[in-house]
Amino acid sequence: xxxxxxxxxxxxxxxxxxxxxxxxxxxxxxxxxxxxxxxxxxxxxxxxxxxxxxxxxxxxxxxxxxxxxxxxxxxxxxxxxxxxxxxxxxxxxxxxxxxxxxxxxxxxxxxxxxxxxxxxxxxxxxxxxxxxxxxxxxxxxxxxxxxxxxxxxxxxxxxxxxxxxxxxxxxxxxxxxxxxxxxxxxxxxxxxxxxxxxxxxxxxxxxxxxxxxxxxxxxxxxxxxxxxxxxxxxxxxxxxxxxxxxxx
Numbered sequence: 582x583x584x585x586x587x588x589x590x591x592x593x594x595x596x597x598x599x600x601x602x603x604x605x606x607x608x609x610x611x612x613x614x615x616x617x618x619x620x621x622x623x624x625x626x627x628x629x630x631x632x633x634x635x636x637x638x639x640x641x642x643x644x645x646x647x648x649x650x651x652x653x654x655x656x657x658x659x660x661x662x663x664x665x666x667x668x669x670x671x672x673x674x675x676x677x678x679x680x681x682x683x684x685x686x687x688x689x690x691x692x693x694x695x696x697x698x699x700x701x702x703x704x705x706x707x708x709x710x711x712x713x714x715x716x717x718x719x720x721x722x723x724x725x726x727x728x729x730x731x732x733x734x735x736x737x738x739x740x741x742x743x744x745x746x747x748x749x750x751x752x753x754x755x756x757x758x759x760x761x762x763x764x765x766x767x768x769x770x771x772x773x774x775x776x777x778x779x780x781x782x783x784x785x786x787x788x789x790x791x792x793x794x795x796x797x798x799x800x801x802x803x804x805x806x807x808x809x810x811x812x813x814x815x816x817x818x819x820x821x822x823x824x825x826x827x828x829x
Contacts, residue, residue: 584762587618592757601701603627612658613676617643624651659686663693674701678731687745696819704732706809713806720790721781747815755810763803788803788805
């Protein structure tokens with residue numbers, strides 16, 4: 582499998598698939614869709630799917646593949662003018678941890694959902710439960726960045742989602758590893774693209790520390806690091822419309 586974000590997170594994608602429970606009448610919003618793998622998969626099961634991401638390059642890659650029923654737009658889900666009450670399900674694979682105002686962002690997402698619409702998203706648990714972050718930053722000698730772990734605390738997330746108009750918030754532990762490629766050189770190439778690695782890999786000693794780290798994690802199935810995520814599910818809190826009965 583070529584090394585990219587989809588390959589790195591393939592076991593997490595499987596966990597998301599197990600709970601999104603999509604049917605032919607669903608309309609899906611995919612938040613932080615990247616190159617669109619999850620959007621396209623959702624569209625194949627649902628009536629439609631819209632993927633949104635703030636990165637133009639990611640949306641360009643997503644659009645380069647036959648979209649089918651999937652559509653893509655470049656924008657920030659915190660402020661994007663989604664058609665109100667137009668989606669039945671919102672999904673995200675690690676695309677919701679970087680909002681500058683999470684309550685405003687999830688309020689905007691809730692407005693885009695139909696009454697009692699569902700939310701299913703993956704977020705990282707704290708950094709100390711994610712070997713990939715701790716050990717790579719230590720090898721690079723760079724400081725930790727809190728953003729990827731901004732939704733790691735369940736009580737914080739309950740408060741944010743409750744204030745934004747969601748109810749029934751639940752957490753499922755996802756103790757799945759992340760994939761860093763078939764060998765040391767592939768892993769080095771992958772990490773060179775990380776924001777935290779910019780400049781750090783100009784240091785030959787940092788490169789050698791990474792080589793040793795990746796070699797220690799080499800298995801017959803490639804290089805893997807322990808990771809821990811939450812699969813968060815919730816519902817938009819407006820009551821679903823009751824069916825109208827015909828009088829006699």
